[in-house]
Amino acid sequence: MNQKKWHPYHLLDKLLQTTVILLVLLFILYPFIMVFKEAMTDAGNRFDLSEFVLYFSSNISLLKNSLLVASVTMLLTTLFSVIVAVYHFISGPLMKKIITATLALTMISPPFVTSLAYINLFGKRGFISHDLLQLTYNPYGAHGIILMQTIGFVSLNALLLVGVMKKIDVSVIESAQSLGAKTNAVIKDMLIPLMKQGILVVALLSFIRSLADFTTPSIIGGSFRVLATEGYLSIIAQGNIKQAAMINIIIFLPSIAAFMVYIRNHKIFTSRTQGMSFSQLQLKRQGWLYKVCRLLTFFILGCLFLQYGSIFLTAVTTKYRGNLSFSLQNILDSRPYISSTFTRSIIYALIAGVLGSMLSFIILYYSQVKNLKWMKWIDFIATMPYILPGTFFGLGYIFAFSNEPLKLTGTSMIVILNVLFRQLSFSTKTASAALSQINPEIFDSVQDLGGSRIHELKDVVFPLSKEGLYVSFVNGFTSTMTTIGSIIFLVYPSQKVITLVLFDVVQSGKYRIASAIACYIILICLAVNGLGYLMINKKRGRERDVSDSRAA
């Protein structure tokens, strides 16, 4: 019975596997290795760390600055995100919606928008510091970076923790209550210990994100220099690509530890939540811990509202002789900056979103459903960009694809490939969660009825994962629309995308035009996210109708 019938679908299956493996190796692993090769070899391709040692012995203060900022940012942003997540857990359904909506809104904008708002509000000509309070406050420096990164990272971190807490078995909390635990004790003894893993991951992610962030320090760092900015300037200002590689490796090192922790714990973010049916947790909103959480959550939400409010306000007003008036001038002025980039960015984001989401489902189908050992490694490699500094990944592309036969630099292709493969690390998580929801016996049935793996993909995976596919498409789209680090070295002036334009405009101090452009990006992402939300909810609504009618 060992005689396998030759079938075109088996060939197609093998072809698909090989393609996926080659793509991931070529566009993730290869560029990754190239950065190390470039930084650690001399002109004759011999292993040589002397330049490494030389550079860092003379720039030890840069490393110190970076570590200082990253540590403080990590502490603050973790503290705040735990607080927001705890308050979210205890608050009622309406407040829950307000919090998640605010956090989600601030997720879908370019990272340095926070700094833009900060300058609008507290800069030398800032709305609050200068106009309202008549202060000459200097917002630039380490405190500015820490503040901005903290506010900027809180949204993602808090959302991750909210997701972790959704998985807490409600009967654990109710048991504690039943044994006499009041709100304070529930927070201290249950909620915080139960999200410990999540807190750890969030802290490490914040640390490496802060370390890798070059946009915030370059906008409001002032004379305070950090590694990430130097790495960026090495290329942009000095054209010293080797130095950039060395700096990026240093930034990457702490990420390895973070990555290990993340790999071990990422399941806490992806496994499905437990349904709570109609009951709402009856946790009294009292106790000093709860009050502290409420106060600080409102503070954070206030900051976020202020931030986006000020950007919107700045976009549609002008200041003439100290008077603020409504005007479309900024929008008109922004037109030359965005004329061609806007459509291009959307097209890039659409391509990256669609292909990235499909590719990740195919990888996860082979690695998770079919349990293929090879694919497990591919899945692992695909997760790496999650913690790689964006500039690291971009730099790798320069090293990997600037020579024949793989010369891609200067093309649109390299930009799209870069964003596509970088976001695989997010979309594979969505795919993993979605695929674990499919009953494995469905796949066995396809096989039993004579279908091949291609049929399983085509007839089971894709149709049954529409929601997951859409979620990962939306995430891919948004991250492409807001990403900057990984593509900043790859994009040629003729193919600029909108985040880069925004970054340039902010750096050249045209804050009003920058605000208008930031609004466009936010609105586009909001539209795509909102559409996704509506589609998914409509589908869920229909499912609920069905189950209701069955129950009745």
Added chain:
Amino acid sequence: MFLTVEQLRKDFGSKTVLHDINFTMAEGELLSILGPSGCGKSTLLRCIGGFESLSNGSIKLDGEELSSVPAEDRPVATVFQTYGLFPHMTVLNNIIYGLKFKQVSKKEAIERGRDILKLLELEGYQHKRIQELSGGEQQRVALGRSLIVKPQLLLLDEPLSNLDERLRVSMREEIKKIQQKFNIATIFVTHDQEEAFAIADRIILMESGRISQMGTAEEIYNHPASSFSLAFIGQSNVLETSGCYVRPEKIKITNQTPVNGSIVRKQFKGDTIEYRVAYEENQFLDILVLNNGENEFELYEEVYIEFEPQKIRRR
């Protein structure tokens, strides 16, 4: 009465899931709330435990009104269906957690915790993690954790449903033993009639948010008060002509003449044999007899059956 529930109503949105629930309970009693899934039995338990607010009515325990007291201040302890054990704590820390709020010193707490572990035959388990325990052991830890705070009322929500058949039987005996030893008023929610019959002093039978019947197992089985009680509890034959019923084991079957029925199905069950007999027009009766060597018949054999039709006595 020790516990008095009066005119309790619970709405979820516009949907009423509990209608006008009234019952009382004596000290030391083990009361079982029995009903099919979705009948509201768990919601009723959650109302008593303080995890759902009431839409109307009152719950009095030992004369004290409970309905506005939050769960953590009620002298009531709940063991949940999934146990709700604290996964980040050891067995001992799970057991003594409730003592934290009773002004008991840590030393004293550990001592009492050890005693409970001994009682539950979990000695040597104190430093284990919850994840290392079997289902039955987890069940006992959950029980011990609730008992240690000496609640006036213990609530058990389908506590045995996550255990396998054999363990279920031995655990329910254990629960009964512990309940009697502590002499603690206990409400036990289950969908399993056998379970309720085996341990409950009294049973509340629920159907779609209402109490269908209350009484001892004998009362409910022998005198069902509604067609729901009849259908849900045990097997029965409903007589087409009169609307009366008869339980399968209450029908006498012999080979005396004149015959009045014939066997159309025979199922050998081991300790018992079940026959289906064609009797009168359009009337089939299921009959259960002990496999004791007497009264064994073959398929299609003509037989004589005798029984006394029972009426549902509505109240």
